[in-house]
Amino acid sequence: MALLTIRDALNEALREEILRDENVFVMGEEVAEYDGAYKVTRGLWKEFGDKRVVDTPITELGFAAVGVGAAMAGLRPVIEFMTWNFSILAADQIINHAAKMLYMSGGQFKVPIVFRGPNGSAYQVSSQHSQALEAFYANFPGLKVVMPSNAADAKGLLKSAIRDDNPVMFLEQERMYGLKGEVPEGDDFTIPLGVADIKREGKDCTIVARSMTVPLALQAAEKIQEELDVSVEVIDPRTIKPLDIDTIVNSVKKTNRLVIAEESHSFASVGAEISHQIMENAFDYLDAPVKRISCAETPMPYAKNLEALALPDVAKIVAAVKEVCYL
Numbered sequence: 001m002a003l004l005t006i007r008d009a010l011n012e013a014l015r016e017e018i019l020r021d022e023n024v025f026v027m028g029e030e031v032a033e034y035d036g037a038y039k040v041t042r043g044l045w046k047e048f049g050d051k052r053v054v055d056t057p058i059t060e061l062g063f064a065a066v067g068v069g070a071a072m073a074g075l076r077p078v079i080e081f082m083t084w085n086f087s088i089l090a091a092d093q094i095i096n097h098a099a100k101m102l103y104m105s106g107g108q109f110k111v112p113i114v115f116r117g118p119n120g121s122a123y124q125v126s127s128q129h130s131q132a133l134e135a136f137y138a139n140f141p142g143l144k145v146v147m148p149s150n151a152a153d154a155k156g157l158l159k160s161a162i163r164d165d166n167p168v169m170f171l172e173q174e175r176m177y178g179l180k181g182e183v184p185e186g187d188d189f190t191i192p193l194g195v196a197d198i199k200r201e202g203k204d205c206t207i208v209a210r211s212m213t214v215p216l217a218l219q220a221a222e223k224i225q226e227e228l229d230v231s232v233e234v235i236d237p238r239t240i241k242p243l244d245i246d247t248i249v250n251s252v253k254k255t256n257r258l259v260i261a262e263e264s265h266s267f268a269s270v271g272a273e274i275s276h277q278i279m280e281n282a283f284d285y286l287d288a289p290v291k292r293i294s295c296a297e298t299p300m301p302y303a304k305n306l307e308a309l310a311l312p313d314v315a316k317i318v319a320a321v322k323e324v325c326y327l
Contacts, residue, residue: 002185007177009151010040010116013158014078016187018044018052021076024162027054027063028080028117037082038118038177064090064115068098071113076162081117084133084171090115098167099142110165116158118174119147120212120263121300121311130300132264134210135273137169138241144168144193145240149214151181153238156191164193173212173263196244198251202233205257205321208248208274210237213261213293213312220317230325240270248274249281256287257324261317266294288324293317 004012017024030037032045032055045053056063060081067077081087087094094115101109121130138145144166148154154172161168183189199214200221209217214236221232233251237243252258258278260271275290296310321327 001182003180004151004155004183005178005180006148006151006154006172007038007040009155009181009183010158010172011042011044012183013155013162014041015044015047017159017162018048020187023074024076024078025052025054026078026080027056027067029056029058029082031055031080036080038174040177041080060086060090061093064093065097067113068093068101068111071098071111071167072101072109076112078114078116078162081115083129083174084117084119085129085131087115087117087133094137094143094167094169095140099140102166103142111167112165114158114161114168114170116170117172118177119171120173120175121307122174124302124304124307126302127299132262132295134169134171134240135264135269138270142167143241145171146193146238147171147211147240148238149176149209149211149236150179152183153191153197153236155183156189157193157238160190160193163190168193171211175212179215191238193239194242194244195239196235196237196247198233198247199236200232200234202231202255204231204255205259205325206233206235206248206251206255207259207261207317207321208235208237209261210240210270212263213317216312216314217261217317220314220321223314223318224321228322228327230321230327232321243274245274245277245281249278252278252282253285256285258286258290259293259317259320259324260290261293261312261320263295263312265297266292267297269294288326291320291324293320
């Protein structure tokens, strides 16, 4: 095991996959000579050169299109968006081409491409750079959506995403790049897509969290255990699509209560989908309505105090658990 930041775990995954498969290459703004806007691609250009690590102009639609074409031709591009907010400019290529090409070609064209970069809020970057877009992309058949919450998951999931024959939206979190965790060593370490992880076992309430809200949920669970002797289970889906609903259902059948913590807006969110599926599959096991903690229904404020009010935090998650446990 090695102690790595999420940033370094992603870098290690990219390096190992470039070495493993000659068809893998990285492309995006400032990924090469500048070592990446968030240093995820640090050192890769110096080691592998211009053909494997490719700097692009500031044209998301353009280099996303090049990536889709390269994937159709048999390569395995990893496209970095400086932020997922900028992926909106490339949405036509992602949604109308990458997602649909396998279906529309009758299986003749696979599109093994990974789109990756920071998703959600950062620190005071305001409205146009703070959107959590996982529900948007999860709405379209043909796209897989992945959200790691720690260093080991980041490495194992990214390696699986690169090896997958389908387009994968790999949504990291800018606030979390510096978080450290134990990561298994060796280039054979992967984590399968579509498998949730129970980050903490419990018996009184289930919290489903993803990305940034996973460490918040774990802190909330510890706080509730200490103060009220309430045992909370924390589940990280890791892959939003395909969603491992069975792990969540089995947890709810055990705890009889569910809180969902997410950074995205609540309307038409992943949390709304999970709530619906729990209603369909575990309604008779619920002892309280499902409670959701989401971002405030407003563009993200720039002011630090207002930004904090808009986002999920430990106190909000603790209050939600108390509510569903009737405490």
